[in-house]
Amino acid sequence: MVHHEETGTGTPIVFLHGNPGSSHSWRHVLPHVGGGRLLAPDLIGMGRSPKPDIAYTFADHAHHLDAWFATLGLDGVVLVGHDWGGALAFDWANRHPGRVRGLAFFETIVKPMEWDDLTPQAAERSRKIRTPGAGEDMVLAQDLFIRQAYTGGVRTPVAGDDLAAYLAPFPTPASRRPVLAWARQLPLSGEPAELVARVEAYDKWLATSESTPKLLMTFEGSPTLLIGEKMTRWCADHIAALDVVACGEAGHHAQEDRPKEIAAAIAAWLDRHGLR
Template structure:
């Protein structure tokens, strides 16, 4: 049995939806019903959602290893990957290491390349510096649960309901339970660090540039200072990612599947049909 918990519906081509930090498969609840045909799967990354919390470092490599095991346990092959935030980075990484397994890749608000500090807004850069500071980061993310609360009240155009916020908070009731969230927050590839992860990002960038036979979809948004992919990053994607369609989906915050779930599902469905991916 796979270690990772996942939600699943439908049959046919596997379409895997990968969430980011500090989310879970719950983030896809309003997207999946509108995607249409396919075997739709949304796992909770290790240490998040309803998946277990083993005593590991929660590095990118840890997440990728558990995700690999989940793919193998379910015997998933010839898949379409859909990734948001760190889920997008994991999708890129998985595709680069298993190129024969992936038939298409859609992404939004994710880490498309190693970043410089000035790629972030001043507010985001200051927050990242604090999170990376020993003691300060622990206070911000472990002692308090504000990082999680702010993601779904400030990282969106419209705050989620109290019931949905409770679902997002449920996996992280204690400082110890929030270790995966802090580990993710400290791994953003900024200014050449962490070096090992920067190398993996550069490796998947080479795959993204060279995989001319794999259709790719970038969904973009506007109207929020929390967005990770703005005009400059979109331009970089069009110049450096092969076989890429770019579709604007309206105003949203970084956790765009909360603000624009139907638009995401509609454009994803149209892209899947356009390229015969299911």
């Protein structure tokens, strides 16, 4: 069963983290969002959730997330997603459009990508991770992916206690396999084909769901960012009912750099659209 943190009552607002994070990613965001039933699950294999013997494909994550939603009986939800959590939010909304009231996102996968959509730094890292042997050494043996996420993927490296909290779920090479599986699934140049098809499917929903308010939070000032000016323009042109709010300088793991700005943008958007 997926582990989650929960506080408050009212409209369910679900915060979905990315790789290699956990519900810990939202610790400085949730206290400033305001009213609502705020829920932050740990994706399967991440945080304090179990690590079953599965491949940790996108479909695996979606299946376990579906089961979590069903167990809690969540309906009329607002989704907030970062990184792979954003992609899972888009996918869930596409498959359950009548159960979603709104969707906020940042630094996530909004469309199938080509290599030149990535910064040179991100492209080099992705190629290394996808290379057999090199990826295992970087992510499993040396544990560099997790450490670099919270030292280089942020404007200010996280404090020691918080880095320890991020590292704690992954003490051994075997325990880090979910992290490697996520890192190798970034949809680039048509691969992996099954995931690209799911992204294309949720893109159609994003383009046509005019009655569902959406919020894109953008950032600047870091080579680790996934959504820069070019991708922001794509979102403005292809996503219906979209508000775009600039939240300042941050790295890809922006909750560490700009938690109060993220919370303020979400809170104002929720209230502006009457979502809670």
